[in-house]
Amino acid sequence: MIPGGISPLLITSSTSEWLVVDTWDVNTQGDLMSFPNSQSGDMFLFVASSDNSQPNIQSGNGVSVIERNQVNTVGYGIFGVPNPGSLTSFRMTDVLQDFDQAIAFTVRADNNFTNTNGVTYKGDSLRATGSGNTPSHDNLSSNYSANSLALQLVFWNRDNVNKNRWFPPSGATLIESSTSGSNTGSLAVSFQPIGAAGSYSWGAWGQLNVSDDWVTILVEIIEP
DSSP, rough: OOSOOOOOOEEEEEEEEEEEEEEEEEEHHHHHHEETTTTTOOEEEEEEEESSSEEEEEETTOEEEEEEEEETEEEEEEEEOOOOOSOOOOGGGEEEOOEEEHHHHHOOOOOOOOOOOOOEEEOOOGGGEESSOOOBOOOEEEETTOEEEEEEEEEEEEEOOOOOGGGTTTEEEEEEEEESSSSSEEEEEEEEEOOOEEEEEEOOOOOSSOEEEEEEEEEEEEOO
C-alpha cells in the first residue's frame, strides 16, 4: 500500500464491506498527518509504541484508549476516534504523547462510526510475548463476529525493522509499519476481514532481520 493512499476494497461478505482508506507513518512522513480520502463517519485509529513507557492520549481531544500497556520494556497502545466531519489533516502530537513510533489509518464500514464501542481489544489471554526474530500470535484462537474486521498488531523492542521486512501472518495483509531509526523499537499492523462468525487465529509474522523482545495483540472491529 502507498502511504496516504487508498487500499483495495476489503470484502468481508456479500452484505458487508470494509475499506482501509488512508495510512500514515509519522516517522517517515512527519508529524502533520494528511487523510485526503477520509470522510465523516470513518474511524481514525492510532497505533504507537515506546521504549520503557506507555504511549497515551493528549487530554481533551476526544480520542479513546482501546488498549495501552507495557510488557517488560515494550510500551504500546491503540487509540481511536470517529471522524466527526471533514477532518483531513492534524498533528499526531496533538493526538498522542510519550511515543517513539506511531502510525495512523482510517477504516470505513457500511455504516458510520459514532463511537469506539465496536473497536475491542481481544484481551491479555490473546496477547503473546517472546524474544527472537519471529514474533507470533501463537495461534491463540478467539471468537469473532460475522462481518467484522480483525487487526493483528506487533510491537518490537528497540530494534529497527525496515518496511520491506514485515511479513504478516498467513491470511493477513499489512496496513502500515513504523520505526524511529534510533533503536527505540518498531511496530506493524495487519488486517483480515472476517466473513462467518467463528473462531480465528494467527501465527508468526515471518522471520525478520532483528532479534529482540516482542509483543503481539489482537483487536476486533465490529460493523457499527
